[in-house]
Amino acid sequence: MPLYLINARDKADSLALRQATREAHLDYARGALDQIQVAGPILNAAGEMAGSTFIIAFDTLSEAELWAANDPYAQAGLFDRVEVTEFKWLIGDGKKPD
Secondary structure: OOEEEEEEEEOOOOHHHHHHHHHHHHHHHHOOOOOEEEEEEEEOOOOOEEEEEEEEEOOOHHHHHHHHHHOHHHHOOOEEEEEEEEEOOOOOOOOOOO
């Protein structure tokens, strides 16, 4: 199954919105634990969460884009921009796809 990189950056001054929707976002991500290879927040210079990154397995780019669009963070309007691209695992340990 192909891997996709989902890289989302928050809108400026949106930490309160991120915090308000964080539990819904985490619940949504937990629903894809079998597909997620690695995930976590992007931090700004102050060490505050300022975006989200996933490396996640889907059959198609369209499925990855749909999953990203349905993320509660995206639905709440948190993100300034979201990039979804195919990713090739090359180096490093972790949960690799079947």
